[in-house]
Amino acid sequence: MNMDTTFLTLPNGAAAPIAELPVLPFADFRAQLIQAVTQNGLRVSSFFATPASNRPGDFELIAVLADDRAHLLRLAASRVSKSYLALSADCPAFHWFEREIAEVTGLICENHPWPKPIRFTQPTTGAAGVLPGVTDYLRIADEAAHEVAVGPVHAGVIEPGHFRFQCLGEEVIFLEISLGYQHRGIEKMLVGGPDVRSAQLIECAAGDTSIASAWCYARLQAALSPACQASPAAELWRGIALELERSANHTGDLGALAGDVAFLPTQSFCGRIRGEYLNMTAALCGNRFGRGYVLPGGLRYLADNKKIADLQTWRKRVHADLTNALDLLFDTPSVLDRFENTGVLAPADAAAVGIVGVAGRASGLNNDIRLSHPYGPYTDRPLSLCAEGAGDVLARAMVRRRELDASNQWLNEALNAGTELSADEQASALSSHHSPAGGLAPSMIAVSLQEAWRGELCHVALTDSHGRFRHYKIVDPSFHNWYGLALALRGEQISHFPICNKSFNLSYCGHDL
Amino acid sequence: MYKALKARLFQGHRTGRFPAVAPTLPDHFQGRPQLQAGPCPKDCSACEDICPTKAVKVSANGPQIDTGRCLFCGKCAAVCPRQAIAFGPEYRLAAFTREQLVAGASAAAWAPPTAGNVQCRDFCGQSLKIRQVSAGGCAACELDFNVLGTLAWDMGRFGIQVVASPRHADCILVTGPVTRNMLLALRKTHDAMPRPAWVIACGACAISGGVFTDSPETHGGLEAIFKPDLYIPGCPPHPTTILEGLLRLMGRS
Ligand code: SF4
Ligand code: SF4
Numbered sequence: 001m002n003m004d005t006t007f008l009t010l011p012n013g014a015a016a017p018i019a020e021l022p023v024l025p026f027a028d029f030r031a032q033l034i035q036a037v038t039q040n041g042l043r044v045s046s047f048f049a050t051p052a053s054n055r056p057g058d059f060e061l062i063a064v065l066a067d068d069r070a071h072l073l074r075l076a077a078s079r080v081s082k083s084y085l086a087l088s089a090d091c092p093a094f095h096w097f098e099r100e101i102a103e104v105t106g107l108i109c110e111n112h113p114w115p116k117p118i119r120f121t122q123p124t125t126g127a128a129g130v131l132p133g134v135t136d137y138l139r140i141a142d143e144a145a146h147e148v149a150v151g152p153v154h155a156g157v158i159e160p161g162h163f164r165f166q167c168l169g170e171e172v173i174f175l176e177i178s179l180g181y182q183h184r185g186i187e188k189m190l191v192g193g194p195d196v197r198s199a200q201l202i203e204c205a206a207g208d209t210s211i212a213s214a215w216c217y218a219r220l221q222a223a224l225s226p227a228c229q230a231s232p233a234a235e236l237w238r239g240i241a242l243e244l245e246r247s248a249n250h251t252g253d254l255g256a257l258a259g260d261v262a263f264l265p266t267q268s269f270c271g272r273i274r275g276e277y278l279n280m281t282a283a284l285c286g287n288r289f290g291r292g293y294v295l296p297g298g299l300r301y302l303a304d305n306k307k308i309a310d311l312q313t314w315r316k317r318v319h320a321d322l323t324n325a326l327d328l329l330f331d332t333p334s335v336l337d338r339f340e341n342t343g344v345l346a347p348a349d350a351a352a353v354g355i356v357g358v359a360g361r362a363s364g365l366n367n368d369i370r371l372s373h374p375y376g377p378y379t380d381r382p383l384s385l386c387a388e389g390a391g392d393v394l395a396r397a398m399v400r401r402r403e404l405d406a407s408n409q410w411l412n413e414a415l416n417a418g419t420e421l422s423a424d425e426q427a428s429a430l431s432s433h434h435s436p437a438g439g440l441a442p443s444m445i446a447v448s449l450q451e452a453w454r455g456e457l458c459h460v461a462l463t464d465s466h467g468r469f470r471h472y473k474i475v476d477p478s479f480h481n482w483y484g485l486a487l488a489l490r491g492e493q494i495s496h497f498p499i500c501n502k503s504f505n506l507s508y509c510g511h512d513l
Numbered sequence: 514m515y516k517a518l519k520a521r522l523f524q525g526h527r528t529g530r531f532p533a534v535a536p537t538l539p540d541h542f543q544g545r546p547q548l549q550a551g552p553c554p555k556d557c558s559a560c561e562d563i564c565p566t567k568a569v570k571v572s573a574n575g576p577q578i579d580t581g582r583c584l585f586c587g588k589c590a591a592v593c594p595r596q597a598i599a600f601g602p603e604y605r606l607a608a609f610t611r612e613q614l615v616a617g618a619s620a621a622a623w624a625p626p627t628a629g630n631v632q633c634r635d636f637c638g639q640s641l642k643i644r645q646v647s648a649g650g651c652a653a654c655e656l657d658f659n660v661l662g663t664l665a666w667d668m669g670r671f672g673i674q675v676v677a678s679p680r681h682a683d684c685i686l687v688t689g690p691v692t693r694n695m696l697l698a699l700r701k702t703h704d705a706m707p708r709p710a711w712v713i714a715c716g717a718c719a720i721s722g723g724v725f726t727d728s729p730e731t732h733g734g735l736e737a738i739f740k741p742d743l744y745i746p747g748c749p750p751h752p753t754t755i756l757e758g759l760l761r762l763m764g765r766s
Contacts, residue, residue: 120694121730132694152698155677157645157659159652160695181694184649185730197565200584200724207653207749265517271663272527279539286541289653291748292586300587301541321524328520432591509652 003067006032007074012373015223015446018462021077023060029078033063034091042067042074043367044354045449045458047097049105050471052079059105064447064460068372073447083108093354096483119180119512133162133178140166140173148494152181159508167494175489177482182512190472194221194440203291206476206510211245212452214294216459219375220448221296224440224463231428233421234298235376240414241281241290243407246453248277250400251322253505257397258329260499261338269325276318280311298431308418315415319408326401339394343488343500346391355484357455357477359504362399363391369451383410396503440467452477454507476510528667532766536604536753543585543600546578550618553595560589560598565724566717574618580606581614581720584748606746607758611736614720614744625761630742633711634764637683640672641763644682644706648699649731650689653749654716658686660752673759684711690722690731691738703739714741715755717748
């Protein structure tokens with residue numbers, strides 16, 4: 001297959017006229033996508049349906065595949081109406097996407113192995129309403145088996161979701177995860193934008209991923225409007241904010257993992273250290289989650305050399321505390337015993353279903369958007385890839401630990417680079433795009449990928465003839481990974497669910513949107 | 514054991530000293546709006562036009578901001594030609610009624626309201642058991658409430674504790690705009706609590722729907738479902754803002 005003629009090829013953070021997107025006959029489209037994923041090693045970054053512009057009732061299926069080796073994205077489309085032969089039947093990586101497509105559009109994905117809603121949204125077709133979590137769960141027809149239902153309201157301070165375990169004694173045979181409780185309709189609200197609330201909606205898609213989301217959106221806007229181009233200095237600071245976001249969350253996760261195996265010292269230490277990273281973010285922009293820091297075209301605030309020096313000292317001190325807390329954790333045999341061989345997600349399964357980010361790297365997948373589709377400050381300042389292979393809780397913890405060290409080193413260099421910027425370069429980072437940066441190029445398709453702390457975040461936008469969003473598609477890393485958690489639980493003790501869950505620590509709101 | 518003790522010594526004592534000592538807030542912290550009185554230029558509605566949540570309104574006496582809707586994004590301040598809008602360092606934002614959340618221009622020094630729910634104060638002054646329910650939103654409100662349990666804040670010092678069962682809870686702390694899919698679970702959780710079951714709305718979403726106000730998938734906050742006894746503005750509120758609000762509800766500050 002010649003990738004360059006079959007697909008529209010774009011680098012990360014670029015746009016092309018929709019007219020250049022090849023619209024393939026469906027049989028061709030299906031065969032090409034399946035071949036690209038199962039044989040050529042491409043990954044499904046996004047797959048969605050949008051109403052066809054000229055034929056009411058028809059839909060255009062649009063696929064965005066990541067070609068990690070070529071550092072490029074491959075896009076193709078096909079037109080369908082009412083139903084089509086599911087790709088999932090031959091390629092499990094499309095499974096969740098097709099469940100979403102069926103739910104959102106009413107299209108029937110024939111031969112889909114498991115056609116069920118993923119969010120329990122109200123049907124647009126006017127059919128009877130659905131109730132969240134009310135569905136036919138896979139059950140074991142055996143009197144010895146029992147079922148455990150948990151959620152949507154969980155025991156702690158955590159988002160809602162429903163987990164249904166089928167068990168034989170203590171052993172989980174099968175786990176089904178039913179989400180949608182956090183569905184706020186963000187993608188629908190973005191249609192017709194950009195408007196005054198678009199940036200805030202995007203930052204709030206997943207609140208712990210605000211920087212990655214805002215940056216993803218800013219780069220997408222840059223691809224669609226020359227007024228939204230950001231200077232290298234702005235991109236450097238966005239990278240600094242993203243690595244702080246990653247450090248805060250990885251630290252929090254390692255602390256929570258320690259807590260789940262009742263290892264209180266590291267739990268307590270990391271609970272506090274996570275806050276230090278959030279406070280460093282707040283030092284940049286006033287908000288612990290970085291809300292409003294990344295604007296289209298640049299940044300809201302600049303940091304002077306005094307602030308950079310303070311951040312450097314702060315970072316060093318915090319990293320020493322973190323190292324101490326984590327050395328203790330990974331040096332405690334009772335902790336390692338609980339982490340090792342628990343919740344194994346086999347590399348082959350992870351690859352087949354398209355797991356991304358930390359969980360993917362823990363199962364031996366070598367993908368990290370900062371390296372495979374480098375952007376902004378990662379282009380000439382690469383980080384090292386932190387991959388493990390065992391796919392267990394320990395591997396997921398180790399990936400986080402190694403990434404914390406990598407981010408720390410990167411932050412050190414990036415902050416130093418920040419002090420070397422000239423006054424003009426510094427000033428170029430500032431943006432005054434508080435207003436929607438209207439005037440996007442009309443009739444375009446744009447794609448932007450980020451390595452958010454959980455993994456790949458993908459935004460795709462289609463603009464109409466007036467340069468307004470006709471469709472805005474967000475794929476949060478959790479969208480790819482929830483199914484991985486379900487797989488990791490198979491054959492596991494039910495009492496291991498909390499640490500398995502924490503080792504993935506997926507977002508409910510990022511999935512539900 | 515020896516290693517754990519050594520690490521414990523290395524890490525030191527890190528619990529913050531709030532409320533005895535005022536919190537250190539970041540430079541660009543956006544607290545309670547400070548609004549200049551006086552008429553705005555004719556036909557100017559720059560702040561209203563840029564606000565993502567319709568939180569700011571231009572009145573005859575300058576802008577007014579409903580902090581229950583406000584995301585503290587600061588965009589209105591950036592576009593105001595009169596520079597009539599600023600967000601100050603005041604972090605004590607919590608209020609007991611919806612009306613108290615509206616900030617207008619005033620010459621008098623502002624102080625946070627003290628007359629909270631007397632019954633709650635008398636009953637829970639020394640011990641407040643909270644069941645948190647996340648009902649939509651972006652999870653940042655939960656995260657910054659959750660940090661109050663870490664050793665940096667240690668809200669247990671004040672008798673505040675998160676409980677798993679609604680049966681053990683004095684109050685429910687809700688985050689998120691209440692999505693259609695969470696309404697039933699939220700009601701069931703509230704029904705399972707012993708009465709009077711006080712209600713706390715934490716964050717712009719829970720108070721007014723926040724950035725999701727106009728979404729048909731949400732109910733636009735708690736107001737239409739249960740009347741809150743405490744409102745904590747912010748998107749998300751700073752942990753100190755949350756803790757200070759809880760202490761005021763308990764009559765402890
Ligand atoms: S700071 Fe508040 S009032 Fe001002 S624009 Fe933002 S949300 Fe609206
Ligand atoms: S108020 Fe803001 S921070 Fe809180 S849940 Fe809503 S969007 Fe998130």
